[in-house]
Amino acid sequence: MKAKNLSIILVVTLFLSGCVVYSFYPLYTEKDLFPNEILTGNWVDDENTEWNFKHAFVQGKTPKEIDSTSYILYLKDKDEKVSEFNIHIIKLGGHYFLDFYLEEFIDDDNLELEDLHIIPVHTFAKLTVEENQLQINWFDQDWLEDLIEENKIRIHHENNDDFILLTAKPKELQKFVTKYVNSEEAFKDGMEALLTRK
Numbered sequence: 001m002k003a004k005n006l007s008i009i010l011v012v013t014l015f016l017s018g019c020v021v022y023s024f025y026p027l028y029t030e031k032d033l034f035p036n037e038i039l040t041g042n043w044v045d046d047e048n049t050e051w052n053f054k055h056a057f058v059q060g061k062t063p064k065e066i067d068s069t070s071y072i073l074y075l076k077d078k079d080e081k082v083s084e085f086n087i088h089i090i091k092l093g094g095h096y097f098l099d100f101y102l103e104e105f106i107d108d109d110n111l112e113l114e115d116l117h118i119i120p121v122h123t124f125a126k127l128t129v130e131e132n133q134l135q136i137n138w139f140d141q142d143w144l145e146d147l148i149e150e151n152k153i154r155i156h157h158e159n160n161d162d163f164i165l166l167t168a169k170p171k172e173l174q175k176f177v178t179k180y181v182n183s184e185e186a187f188k189d190g191m192e193a194l195l196t197r198k
Contacts, residue, residue: 019191021139023122023166027099027173032090033069038129039089040071043195050076051195053087073100089127093178096127098136121165124173125191126181132197139177140190 039053052074055066071087086101102120128135145164147153155176156168166173180186 019138019141019189020123020125021141021144021166022163023124023168023173025167025169025173026088026101026122027097027124027170027177028088028090029170032170032174033088034091035068036089037068038096038127039073039087039134042198043134044198045193045195048078050074050198051193052076056086090174092174093181095178095181096129097177098125098127100124124177126177126187134193134195136193136195137187138191139180139186140188142189143185 040055041053043051043053045051053071054074055068056070056072058065058067069088071089073085073087075083075085083102088099090097090099100123123138125136125138128137141163144153145159148155148157148159148164153176155166155172158165158167166176168176
């Protein structure tokens with residue numbers, strides 16, 4: 001599977017395709033989070049999909065009280081379709097990582113049977129920050145499957161023969177991403193996105 005831009009396999013495909021590694025648990029714990037403005041603003045990728053990162057409001061607080069350790073990503077494609085993700089950024093071993101969690105994917109007014117069979121999961125990616133650009137690379141599901149089948153890695157997971165779902169807790173996940181952050185194979189055929197600030 002060739003590297004793909006997120007905008008061409010948006011939302012449901014992101015969580016049901018074989019292009020990313022899925023996790024039941026997040027990559028972070030609360031103590032791993034830190035206030036930052038790294039992602040804040042409007043960005044565009046090579047497919048002209050708009051990425052708008054804003055800090056989330058603290059639950060039950062006034063709009064003036066924001067959570068500067070987390071983001072809401074509003075992803076708008078060329079057809080004006082908007083998807084909403086919760087994003088958290090952490091730093092491990094000198095590298096940034098993003099944790100994606102799909103926030104809005106079901107329209108309660110038009111609930112269909114298939115909607116009841118979609119369970120949001122976490123995905124995570126390596127983030128490289130350059131001046132006015134963000135490079136995002138997701139870990140590749142096929143690469144992970146090969147590691148597991150060849151007994152080259154031990155990590156808690158479930159495999160239903162369609163895809164692997166990691167069931168490891170955050171600390172185990174962090175050891176995993178840190179170990180393979182510099183592996184070209186880990187990202188070679190995974191999804192990627194190059195964002196430029198608008």
